[in-house]
Amino acid sequence: MKNNFIKKMNELNKKNIGVYVRKLLALDKEVYLLYIPLIVDRKSISENIIKPILEYPENSRLTMKKLAEAVIFADEVEFDSDEEKFEGYLLEGKTIILSPNEGDYLVVDVLKREKRNVESPEVETGIKSPRDAFTESIETNLSLIRYRIKDPALRIESMSIGRRTKTKVAVVYIKDIVNTDYLNQIKDQLNRIEIDGILESGYIEKYLSDKKKIFPQIGTSERSDSVAGKLLDGKVAIIVDGSNFALIAPRTFLEFLDSGDDHYGNTYISVFVSILRFIALLLTLTLSALYVTVVAYHPDILPSQYILSLANSRVAVPVNAVLEALLMEFVVELLRESNTRLPRQIGPSIGIVGTIVIGQAAVSAGLVSPLMVIIVSLSSMASFALPDYSLVNITRLLKFFMILCAGVFGLFGFIMGYTFLVVVLVSTYSVGIPYTAPLAPFSLKDIKDFLLADIVTNKDRPSYIDAKDKTKR
Amino acid sequence: MKKYRLFFIILIISLILTGCWDYNDINKRNITLSVGVDNAHNGKGVEFSGENARLGPSKGHDGGQIGSASISSSFTFVSNGKDFEEARANYNKNIPLNDFSGATRAVVFSKEYAKNPGIDSYINRVINLFGYRSALLIAVSDIPTNELFNAKIKNDISIGHAVEDTLRHLSEEGDLVYKTIYEANSDILLEDVGYLIPYIGIRDSSISVLGYAVMSNDSRLIDIIKLNEMSTANLLLSKNAVQRKSYKCPAHPMQDISVKTSLKRRKIKTSIVNDSININIDLNLKSEIQYPYHYLSHNKNDIEPLEKSIEDKIQEDVLNIIKKSQEEFKIDCFDFARYFRVQNPEVYKKISWKEEYPNIKFTVKVKTKLVNTNLLEIYQE
Secondary structure, eight states: OOOSHHHHHHHHHHTTSOOEEEEEEETTEEEEEEEOTTTBOHHHHIIIIIHHHHTOOOSSOOOHHHIIIIIOOOSOEEEEOOGGGHHHHHHTTEEEEEOTTOSOEEEEEOBOOOOOOOOOOSSSOOSSSOOOBOOSOHHHHHHHHHHHOOOTTEEEEEEEEOTTTOEEEEEEEETTTSOHHHHHHHHHHHHHOOOSOOOSHHHHHHHHSOTTOOSOOSEEEOBHHHHHHHHHTTOEEEEETTOSOEEEESOOTGGGGOOSGGGTSOHHHHHHHHHHHHHHHHHHHHHHHHHHIIIIIOGGGSOHHHHHHHHHHTTTOOSOHHHHHHHHHHHHHHHHHHHHHSOTTTHHHHHHIIIIIIIIHHHHTTSSOHHHHHHHHHHHHHHHTOSOHHHHHHHHHHHHHHHHHHHHHHHHHHHHHHHHHHHHHHTOEETTEETTTTTTTTOHHHHHHHHHOOTTTOOBOOGGGOOSSOBOO | OHHHHHHHHHHHHHHHHHOGGGOOOGGGEEEEEEEEEEEOTTSSSEEEEEEEEEOSOOTTOTTOOTTOSOOOEEEEEEEEESSHHHHHHHHHHHOSSEEEOTTOOEEEEEHHHHHTTOSHHHHHHHHHSTTOOTTOEEEEESSOHHHHHHSOOSSSSSHHHHHHHHHHHHHHHTSOOOOBHHHHHHHHHHSSBOEEEEEEEEETTEEEEEEEEEEOTTSOEEEEEEHHHHHHHHHHHOSSOEEEEEEEOSSOTTOEEEEEEEEEEEEEEEEEETTEEEEEEEEEEEEEEEEESSOOEEEGGGHHHHHHHHHHHHHHHHHHHHHHIIIIIOSBOSOHHHHHHHHOHHHHHHSOHHHHGGGOEEEEEEEEEEEOGGGSEEEOO
């Protein structure tokens, strides 16, 4: 015997990882096929490997080289001689073809992938935007990006992360645009990840973010057009096998307010909606807190007619303003959370129950004031206007923080809370890029380009990204 | 943890220093809508009348549903005391909740109180106490404030609302100049001038403006400028003074023409000639013909005499009211001192404006141009 393949094969067989061994005879030559039937395409093995080997008609000797070059029908074939790698290959869904008399064995890719079709986006919906969202298959996702950017400089660097899951992770960038500093930083951070399993891109996102900072520092996107747009801006996309969300880094705060389809529509409208979303963010964060401030501490800031209306609308409410606001916001969050978990068929009806029954009934029961109901609904409606879900989530939490600040210290606390958030914002970095760019550090040109979102007037890539190729033309 | 220490220290310090914990929500406070100040009936001390918002559903009103946002009525408390503090303490005994004065819209003084002891001490009180709005209006009423606040009016929900609404709308139309309590205070601080505040009363169950109360520099009521002289006084004080009057057409004695005259520009120039102070007032007015009383044919040459008669009439009125202020009131209630102080700061320091005022020589120039003449039927020659 020339090798230890058979010994290793028998060891594997005993390990109960589901390896199947198929022995074949071709012109008296023993050939063994090893694979894990659960994850390989068995039809393809029978048709493209077993059948041609058994039907091998020639009288000349069958070598592994000849097998690979002239016999089996497979697009991806590798040679290897290290029997210790058997297990790894098999778990990746590959088939091993070996012969006891030869030093090399063949690794053939026949992985069977369970995947769904490309569907329209669920989270990042837009009106005038392409409908091809990412799926859980990394190949599909990469092909969607490749299909949009047919540039030879588009680089896809694959790696596998996770000791046990061995998840495929691809770092995608355009070589002559991307800033190598943060590309290397991202790759370093990815290489340093020590974990047994990566099941979703969220795992990677956590490893790339600074834990102490509350705002999301890595963008997520399920739309291939938006990822392609970011790549053209000089950013890096990270695609994780098994996740339908691509990660985009670096990502600044203002970009979380960019819905992607701003770039496709009318420029005037895009300016309008950009400002609208910014106001929506402020409303979500501050409306309830402002209500608490005004009702409890500073009614004087309102015109006197409004003071009377405000007082009169609350006259039957037994709880104080802080408790009222916390209570109503809590109810809304409860409704939102239950709506996410509910099966789609009954979701809308619960929405109606929530809004009409709880809102209307709470007012007529005198538990909350009508104004509070308006404020709570307005602030949660405003949160739906924000395009990025990770920013929405953190705003929901910060809303409570603002209510508490306002409830304890009034307008003073409100400003204090706001200042605290601004301090956190400006001290956050996303992969080394100031989070508040282009507001701080200030760049009028970038702000203009962001607001206009017009591909014709916007000739340069954002300056804060410091791309290798600074212009788009 | 070290990082957050500073944050916690700031939190705790502010918690101790602000002392906001005893604040109540706005609906748990007694909202004062307006305040009346009068002499006590027994002749000793002062009497406060406070008009307060009645929150919640009203009896006998169909709009009184729980949680509805409009207030339906108000109630009044009256209290007496030998000074403000005692009257206030007595007042506080009546009201059911902590007082909230941030929604107070007007302070009304009775005529008697404004005459003696004068309104400056109450103005001082409001200016220095925390919590009143800076746009608080002041007015003088022709009846005791107790009666005023207990009167039923038909066109507004409360006296305070009615006073403010009436004064504001008249001021927007250019028919009135009102003073906020802070503006009155700045006049008092100038020491040499008096000031005008609206003089109101109740006519036909609604708040009605009766003229201007002329206040001396020590804030006592000197006299009243009657309703018919108000528009002339406005020409000297208001930014957008408007007069609506009918003028006889000089060419057609039968014809009356309604003219709306509004102030375009007012220029007041002060000078010193031979040791006496001269003040030139230039009034540039825009006169719009609103309508003629009768359909008569006019010659285009009729316009100029009409303009002239408007100018003459206004010039005469303005001179009269200034003369009145010099001879009867003996106080500069039209703010001429401010112009003089800016234009002749050195001289102003040396003289006593109060004493010089009655001797000042005024010249008034009125210039107006009639527009909308096409409303008259003008035949061409």
